[in-house]
Amino acid sequence: MPVDTALPLLDTLYADSSRFVTASVANHLRDIARTLPDLVLAVLTRWRAEGRTTDAELAFITREALKTRLKSGWAPSYTLTGYDPQATVSVSPLRLTQTEYRLGDSLTFEADLTAPTDTPVHVMYVLTRGDPATTLAEKVAHLTRTTVRAGVPMNLTKTHRLMSAGTAAFAPGTYRLTLQVNGRRHPPARFRIRSGQA
Structure with missing residues (x-):
């Protein structure tokens, strides 16, 4: 079964008011991001444009969904979470x-x-x-x-x-x-x- 089969369901659940539900959404996205990181970036970007949940909750989902990619230093995951990989530090x-x-x-x-x-x-x-x-x-x-x-x-x-x-x-x-x-x-x-x- 393709790893992205659950995406239509996640499209509905990500705006749920329960942190338990949104944490589960983030965990599913993190699993997908292991093999299809660009797809997860596209989904998170689309959710941001839709404006169906608060900025704080979407930031939580994004960090958790990209946790493995952030640890690996994947530049696009830092850009999406608001950190410039090329920043002069x-x-x-x-x-x-x-x-x-x-x-x-x-x-x-x-x-x-x-x-x-x-x-x-x-x-x-x-x-x-x-x-x-x-x-x-x-x-x-x-x-x-x-x-x-x-x-x-x-x-x-x-x-x-x-x-x-x-x-x-x-x-x-x-x-x-x-x-x-x-x-x-x-x-x-x-x-x-x-x-x-x-």
């Missing part, structure tokens, strides 16, 4: 409190963002195993959606617990930590996890 080198950890430790990092004009940013961070032979899936996590004010450095700080969850199965080895701003990835910082629990 300078990102300082990532600063780690340390570069050696044990499983269960908390990794704390920070960086500064600057821009010449007020610039909306959607920031994620990416954890990737650096060793060639690994089955660890790349972990992409949300950090913030905000606006960098013109000429005013914005400090970002985050603490991440180095515990295995879902497909992110941490193990001893080397890792890369990368900031992704409006879909663009910046130079990584490197750290190592040693054997033994914290």
